Amino acid sequence: MRGGDRHERATSVAQDGGHPHCLAYRPGASIGGLAGRPAPPDVAGGEMRLADALEGVAIRETACFDPDLKVDSVTIDSRQAHPGAVFVAVPGFKQDGARFIPAAIAAGSRVIVTAALPADPAPGITYLAVDDVRAAIAPISRNVYGRADERMRMLGVTGTNGKTTVAYFTAEILRAHQRRVGIMGTIGFDIDGEIIETPNTTPEAPLLHSLLRDAANAGVDDVIMEVSSHSLELHRADGIPFAVTMFTNLTEDHLELHGDMERYYAAKRKLFELAPESVAVIDIDGPWGRRLADEREATGSPVLRTSAADPLAGLRAENVRMSILCTEFELVYQDARRPVRLHWLGDYNVRNALTAAGAALSLGYSLDETVAGLEAAKPVTGRLEPIANDDDLAIIIDYAHTTDALAACLRAVRALSDRPITLVHGVLGDRVHALRHEMGVIAAHGADHVIFTEDDLKADTLEGVLADVAPALDAGPATWELIENRWDAIGAGVERARRGDILVIAGKGHERQLILGDGAGVIYLNEHDAVAEALAGRDPRALDPRG
């Protein structure tokens, strides 16, 4: 196998956490350097009276309530309980956290938040019963960790696709104006390139607020949060005073949690309901965005509509010109227009740039300052990211792993050049059969040659996934081949490309690990290294476009 033995790679994941700049998070750990800035005063937090920690929490009944107890942290996991920690017993999807109350008490917790008071309360323990346990986690966490979200400017972005891209775009504009920016999302909590790993896109409220406290203490000015529909449904982001909220788009995904599109939409809309004062920057180029803008406008809350098509939108892109090298358009806002040249590729990045520009304008930056920030923004790792090379190949790494994202990615690339597209991709093992088939249809119609390979197979196998995908690939116009090993598949893609050809590697983007099939574990996989290795090993004569 190229690039070494799978066992070695699995070991390297265990050693470095899978990302060169990833840090394991310890609450209270100092984040980053202050880069010459004066240290800000510490955000309040640390030990506090229980009564203060409970401000704003609707408590139904109590047992042995001691308002003067001192608490210093919040946890929803008994394995992290300790003296001073409020333990919230969450009725989970798999098990009831109330089962772990004895374990939390044994570990030292003296305050238990639960759905129902126990029949025989343990002596010296304060029990607090609430109607909605998950909804209680965020206000307690905000209080205990010092409401750091009031000390920084908070921006939230939701939508099916584009959240990470918009967050990074927005960060680049803010950084161009000397703001220290944290981005909390799929990639982790990224503060100036130093990434703290988080288990979720939007972490549970105790971790979220303890991260925010540490960020504020480290001098972070602005936090841009990707707010997932899961987190909104589960109240993780309740109470955050967002100054700006952003919506990208809504397409079919995560229906395993939400059930249907209407409920999925309702979950996303919660971000805007949570922050009625925020300026909502809404991409209205899709039907759900138009509906959201209309519904919000009807409530009297502020809305900035963005569009690359609608001449009535408040912020829009006109005269869009795209190539495989850059994207140009005119940004039009309040009758003023400015030319913009982006390093970013593809039509949806025009829309993502509009959303980010809308956020900056809503925060009071001028049109010229906003344009300067957009033009300085470098492509995000693994988001339609062109990989520089001396072989005149257009190699693009993209995180597209949903049907919509893959279709958008291939459409965007196709619009940039008439050269043939080779696509290296796989399909996630936990996707429903119809979606796997759909991925095959999109690949076979969007590319000229498909190298089908492994993606995170999880409990499934490549054969299992292929049973759904192969008929779609057989039926489509593209040629295709199967190369099971993803590293080899990338190598084969690079090797078959001729000068000027396009190679799209879709699915993993910034990720640095691959979940093998059949529960066989996780291995290290850096697609940027895979490409570099393949380029280094190329026979230069193979570049001749004549074949």
Ligand SMILES: CC(=O)N[C@H]1[C@@H](OP(=O)(O)OP(=O)(O)OC[C@H]2O[C@@H](n3ccc(=O)[nH]c3=O)[C@H](O)[C@@H]2O)O[C@H](CO)[C@@H](O)[C@@H]1O[C@H](C)C(=O)N[C@@H](C)C(=O)N[C@H](CCC(=O)O)C(=O)O
């Ligand atoms: C599907 C889902 O959202 N799961 C979340 C859920 O887990 P769960 O209900 O299954 O937990 P459970 O195993 O039943 O346990 C119930 C409670 O008992 C506690 N417990 C458990 C064991 C023990 O010994 N002691 C103990 O106290 C657990 O910590 C938990 O609080 O509650 C847990 C904490 O309450 C979350 O951490 C967990 O998120 C997991 C990590 C997860 O993967 N979530 C994903 C689906 C997610 O959040 N994704 C979104 C969207 C991503 C996207 O847009 O693509 C995200 O924001 O990342």
Ligand SMILES: Nc1ncnc2c1ncn2[C@@H]1O[C@H](COP(=O)(O)OP(=O)(O)OP(=O)(O)O)[C@@H](O)[C@H]1O
């Ligand atoms: N505005 C958009 N519309 C449609 N597709 C998009 C858009 N922006 C990005 N994409 C596609 O979706 C992929 C994921 O982009 P990004 O990571 O920014 O989205 P995300 O919402 O953070 O997704 P996830 O929650 O899965 O991480 C990109 O690689 C690209 O293929």
